Amino acid sequence: MTAELLQGRIALVTGGGSGIGRATCRILEREGATVVACDIKESTARETVNLFRDPSKHLALMTDVSKAESVDATISAVVAKYKSPPTLLVNSAGVTGIGPMKSFKEDSFKNCIDVNLKGTYLMCKAVANAMEKHGLNKGSFVNIASITGILGLKDNSCYSASKGGVIAFTKAISKELIHDGIRVNSILPGPIETGMVSAHAEIVQQAIRERTPIGRIGQPEEVGEVAVFLLSDRSSYMVGSSVEVTGGYIC
Template identity: 80%
Template sequence: MSAQLLQDKIALVTGGGSGIGRATCQILEREGATVVVCDIKESTARETVNLFRDPSKHLALMTDVSKADSVDATISAIVAKYKSPPTLLVNSAGVRGIGFLKSLKEEAFMNCIDVNLKGTYLICKAVANAMEKHGLKSGSFVTIASIAGVFGVEYNSSYSGSKGGVIAFTKAISKELIHDGIRVNTIIPGPIQTGMVTGDPEAIRQSLKEHSAIGRIGTPEEIGEVAAFLLSERSSYMVGSSVEVTGGYVC
């Protein structure tokens, strides 16, 4: 990719303090974007920013994507610093919930919905409205779903349900926001080397490899590179697409 791929663009990445979010932030910075790194922990967001060549150009913020007031405060902080809202967005904040349906607590189920699905809704809505307010007519949003949202994974009904919702939500809003010049697409990762997977028992990680045609678990950078492509004009004819980046994973 050219170093000018996202030059002079402001990009907001949620969940940017670790995993796919952090890798995506580093790739977007490499491609010339000014990156706003948002995370539930400001300290981890700051750690990501400190990895950049010129940290002072970028911004680290504590953002709870499940809370509208936190999301609104994030947009206000971005506008205060850059005099403009972001036009590029990657929704990478996410949590996983594990549990058998008959014993799954409502609180655990709703935590997945609130962060993974509601959080995507709140951020997309806030950025789209801020762009409209500032008269910005061109942008690109990327949501991060999961192959679990396609196949459904046993003992992961809350996670599978929330990520399936992200896929459908993305397709729906892509038809609306394209009229505002905003393209919206989703990435569907397979198993990726993040905290969600590395914390699993070795037997589970081995099973994930065996279910992947490529024979390994993916890296966060392999998702981040696709995100950068979808944010750029190189994907200009992609609207409402669901891009599987799974290594040929099948359940």
């Protein structure tokens, strides 16, 4: 990609303070986009922006994607700075939910759904409405789901359910928003070297590698590159797609 491909585009990334979100932010900046890095911790979002060549051109915000008022405040802050809402969106904010279903706490289940699924809904809705209000009719959204949303993962029923919901939600709204000039697609990562995976003991990580034909755990940048491709015009005929980035992983 050339820098001109995304030059002048405003891209908002949730979960931008770490992992796949941070990697995606860095690739977007490399490709010429103006980046809004959002995270539940503003300090980590700021760390991401400070990695850029000219941090002053970009924006770091604290955003709780599970709360509509926080999402709306984020969009207002973007418009206040740039006089325009974002037209590129990556929903990467997410939490895990590990534990057997029979003993999994209801509050933890709700939090997993609120962040992973409801947060994706709130952000897509807010950006799409802001684009319409400003008369913008070209955009692209990428929702980070998970291969567990298709395969299911033992002792991860809540996480699997939330990510399965993201896949279905993406397919549904892609049929609506394409009429507004917005393409929506999802990425289904397998095991990626983020906090969620590295928190596991080495024996667990080795078991993951053994179930991955490529023989290793993926890097956040390998998902970020696909996200930026889906945001760009190079994926112009992709609508409602679910792109697996898994190394062949089998749960």
